[in-house]
Amino acid sequence: MxxxxxxxxxxxxxxxxxxxxxxxxxxxxxxxxxxxxxxxxxxxxxxNTLARSLVTSRTRSVGLAVSAISNPYFTEILQGVEAEALATGYGLLIADPHDDPAHELSVVRMLHERRVDGVIVAPSAEPSALLAYLDRADIPVVFLDRLVDEAEEPAYDQVCADGVAPVRELVGHLASLGHRRIAMVAGLAGLSTTGERVDGYRQGLDAAGLPFDPGLLAHGHSASDGARLATERLLAAPAPPTAVIAANNAMTIGALQALRDAGPRIPEDIALVSFDDFEWADLFSPSLTAVRQPSRDLGRLALRLLLERLDAPDRPARTVRLPCTLVHRTSCGCPPD
Structure with a gap:
């Protein structure tokens, strides 16, 4: 040998x-x-990494727990985490919590039992049991995409994309095109991403001088089927919207299905824009105006924050928000470039 x-x-x-x-x-x-x-x-x-782990008490492995790994957004995050792990000599163990608090706790416990040095978690809407376990076991953790602590001095390291300013910009753009009844299909209640995007929606309406109509804020529960039903309800209202913002890529698919079945043309009869860009969004007809998140950068940064935590366990925790980009295409009603 x-x-x-x-x-x-x-x-x-x-x-x-x-x-x-x-x-x-x-x-x-x-x-x-x-x-x-x-x-x-x-x-x-x-x-022989096992021999080294016996000396250093580290396995040079980290756990990643994110739901819907098949979702292109989380797939790109995974690619970012994996690239950074490979560059720094770390192995990666991956688990899917299915956005279920009980399953979330089980998979993080499983990762801990496999002696990972720390974990990166996209938390569920009800992470209290997970937080209690992480604190009790003293596991280094970085929360990804969704925040669990929105205090100015958080208790945990967290990295996410800005969810307020991009939606505010989307609303302002639609208003500048003449839309006055702008609806939003929001995500799962309890997620920080849902709260931030709804805040951006309401701020955008206020900045455009438009009143907030609770009937135009529908809940798609972060899923395609939920968004389809929510969009159907919006279209069946006595005064339906002239524009719809879908708050993630899965809900964009559901909204598209509802619009296709109901018959209004995009963008001639109704505008549709999305938070979350698709790799194939410019292949749609019309092409999809969307907010692009820095997915791979989020993954890379999450891994870096975790390694910093391992090297300096007592340093203050921090929350890092990365900016997004509004990609103008034609589903909002703008002419093609």
């Missing part, structure tokens, strides 16, 4: 340098790093 000393001799470097490359414990010049990696490949050396 090849050893680290064999790799060092083959690459013409010290054993300490090989260790720094393998464990990401110190910067190494790119040429030297390449020589070490080439020696590892040529010799077929396999690094």
């Amino acid at each position: 090849r050893t680290m000393a064999d790799v060092a001799r083959h690459a013409g470097v010290s054993v300490a340098t090989v260790s720094h490359v393998l464990n990401a414990t110190r910067p190494v010049r790119p040429a030297t790093r390449d020589a070490v990696l080439r020696a590892i490949d040529e010799l077929g050396y396999i690094h």
Whole structure:
């Protein structure tokens, strides 16, 4: 069996340098790093991470618990976490809590039992049991996408996209196109993302001088089926909306289904815009005006925050919000570029 000393001799470097490359414990010049990696490949050396974990009390693995991993938004977040983990020499264990508080607790406990060094969690709408377990077990954690503590000095590290300003901008854009009855299909109650996007919706109406009509705020529960039913109710109202904002990508699909079945044309009869961009949004007819979240950056930042927490357990917790981008296409009624 090849050893680290064999790799060092083959690459013409010290054993300490090989260790720094393998464990990401110190910067190494790119040429030297390449020589070490080439020696590892040529010799077929396999690094014994288990032996290292016995010495350092770390497994160099982290857990990621996010629901609806098949959702393109969370898939891109996963790609960001995975890329950063790979770059820093960490392994990644993934679990799906299904947005269910009991299952959420079970999967985080499972990750903990597998001795991950810390966890990244997109929490459910009712995370109290999860928080109690994390505090009791003293598990390093970063909350992702959804906040559990909105205080100025939070108790936990958190990273999310700004949900207020982009929706406010969407409402302002629709109002500038002449819309006065702007509806919103909101997400699951209890999620910070839902609250922020509804706040942005109401702020946008106020800034445009439009009254808030509770009948135009429908709840799609963050799901396609829920959004379809909510949009059907909006369209059946005596004074239906002339524009609809769907508050995530799954609900955009549900809203599109309801509009297709009811018959109004987009954007001639009704405008439709989305919070969450699709990779294929410009292939729709008409193409979809949407808010693009920095999904991969959120994933990368979450992993960095977790590693910072592991290195400095006593540093103050912080919440980081990343800005979003409004992508203008034609479903809002704007002419094509």
